Every structure is written in C-alpha cells, then in structure tokens.
Amino acid sequence: MTFKAVITIAILAAVAIGGRMYVTGFSGAKIASPDARTSDEPMVKVSLPTLTAEQTKGESLFNQKCAVCHAKNAAGQPGVAPPLVFKIYQPRHHADMAFVLAAKNGVRSHHWTFGNMPPIDGVTDDEVKLIVAYIRALQRENGIN
C-alpha cells in the first residue's frame, strides 16, 4: 500500500466517524424537531397552573436540582434533557416512584437520545415527592393526566 493510499483511507475513516457523530448528534431527541439541537427554545410550550404551597416548594426544589437539565417549567432543553410535561411521563406510564428512582439511581437513556441522567445528589425522597407534586400539577394543567 502506498503512503497516499494509507492517508486516503485515514481521511475516509475520519469523515465516516465524524459524519456519524454529526448525524447522531443532530438527531437530538427522537421526538423533537430536527433543529431542536441548535435552538434555545424550550421543547414544549407549558401553560402554568396556580400552585398550592406544597407544589410551590416542589417548584423551588425542581429549579435548584432539575431545571439545569429539564429546563424551567420542565419544558425540556434541546440537546440536554427531555420535557417532563410530556405524555410519556403521565402517571400511568411513569408513576411517582419513577421520579424517586430517577433522582436516586439516575436513568439509563431509553426514551430519547440525550444520554443518561446521572443520580442527583443532595435531594431526599421526600423532596422528590414535592417535586413530583409540582410536575403533576404542570402535567394536569397541560392535559396530561
């Protein structure tokens, strides 16, 4: 094999690998729009309910511990984490315990292509239950029951 052939193969391999990353990277969330990755817009539009005192506590905990990825109002962040105000996270499909376990153990990526959610430090089960009360209020206000 000539030196030129080796270089050509190396370049082709690099292009193939780079292209793959480009495609998987830009596919972002399977359910999101194709340009979601490059947009700062929240992934879903969330109507805001009036919150009870308990749900307001949950909101503040959510903003401290979860919003960095799931975004304000759990509307989802392109390229980072899915909206939790979303049909697949309705109580029938993801019971309250799924939230407690997600915070405690993290989540292996399965519904989307964002990658795994790490375990979240510094949040107790009782605090996650307040967060769930808040998320459920958001879900109900947006027709997810």
Ligand code: HEC
């Ligand atoms: C570092 C980013 C990050 C943080 C912080 C984060 N999440 Fe997640 N979360 C993700 C990603 C990414 C997924 C999607 C995994 C998948 O593909 O299904 C996810 C999924 C979930 C799910 C779905 C679990 C399942 O069983 O499918 C729940 C519930 C959840 N997160 C709750 C929370 C709560 C509550 C907090 C705050 C205590 C939180 N997340 C903080 C990134 C994050």
